[in-house]
Ligand SMILES: NC(=O)C1=CN([C@@H]2O[C@H](COP(=O)(O)OP(=O)(O)OC[C@H]3O[C@@H](n4cnc5c(N)ncnc54)[C@H](O)[C@@H]3O)[C@@H](O)[C@H]2O)C=CC1
């Protein structure tokens with residue numbers, strides 16, 4: 186297989202789809218690797234490092250798409266990349282289609298086979314290619330929240346852990362999955378007054394076992410959410426319904442009741458966000474205010490910690506990359522049945538039902554395409 190790795194072009198996206206160790210493994214498996222010049226510059230990987238690993242360096246992303254049959258990336262393809270996709274391409278990257286109709290239509294029009302990292306779900310419901318980035322984004326969410334609580338950043342001026350004789354910052358985390366648990370770990374470490382909310386009682390039980398009375402665990406319903414968030418200093422949203430648009434759990438009405446300078450971090454923004462007032466932002470302009478409440482809604486948070494994130498992502502993606510490159514997609518899906526759910530678009534058809542529902546687009550069952 187001819188495999189291409191373009192340089193990421195999303196705003197401040199410094200990660201790269203493959204590290205040299207992964208390139209060397211795929212070359213050893215018998216594949217040809219094409220890497221765009223400077224693709225690894227954001228993580229300190231040079232063209233020479235890729236050449237040593239066995240890749241050929243190409244001048245532009247157009248050249249990479251032209252040379253390769255399989256494209257390995259990090260973020261959803263941007264319009265310039267979608268324009269290069271052809272029916273023979275197998276695209277393997279994050280897609281987050283449920284909140285992105287133009288991208289979905291672009292991928293359908295391309296005829297390419299598009300596999301989304303974030304919809305590969307194991308039998309136990311864990312999401313192996315999302316987990317490492319949710320770990321990064323969760324930990325970072327608390328860090329960003331603590332930073333933006335500074336008065337000179339627009340926050341209300343509450344130090345997250347307080348000092349003796351004062352109140353600690355009230356930190357409410359909605360969603361106790363991978364991102365939520367990592368946000369909680371950092372918030373507890375910094376000494377915040379922590380509440381975590383989820384629908385999944387097993388997760389709340391698990392966290393109660395670990396942290397005991399250092400945290401409060403609350404079952405998710407609109408009454409409990411309102412009670413927790415209106416007096417919070419920092420609210421971190423990390424809910425996920427796999428493949429679907431995120432539910433809007435914090436409403437405009439809740440936000441009106443919050444104190445000026447309250448900080449909201451919507452990690453779930455790549456699935457549309459779980460606060461009614463959220464809209465995706467970039468690392469260049471990460472925040473905005475609604476009713477004096479600060480919103481941080483960066484859709485590619487791990488891009489800011491590209492070295493940690495690139496290596497963590499490769500640890501998870503390489504296994505399936507090897508399978509997809511080494512055998513046809515049917516065989517790869519037989520070996521790893523979780524890959525079936527990863528296929529979102531194939532042969533111009535949208536084969537992921539929840540995305541079709543959220544975007545009001547025609548859904549074709551995968552079986553109808555792969556007869
Ligand atoms: N902005 C960014 O850069 C990044 C965003 N993410 C996003 O973060 C989100 C969370 O990812 P993970 O933690 O890996 O997912 P996860 O599946 O591990 O956790 C999601 C949690 O949300 C809970 N949940 C679902 N509906 C709920 C409701 N109504 N009320 C309360 N809890 C509810 C689930 O029970 C689950 O515990 C995803 O949308 C993911 O794409 C992940 C990495 C980076």
Ligand SMILES: CC(=O)C(=O)O
Pocket residue numbers: 260279281315318319455484485486487488
């Ligand atoms: C998961 C995701 O959207 C990211 O890592 O940017």
Ligand SMILES: [Mg+2]
Pocket residue numbers: 455483484485486
């Ligand atoms: Mg994202």
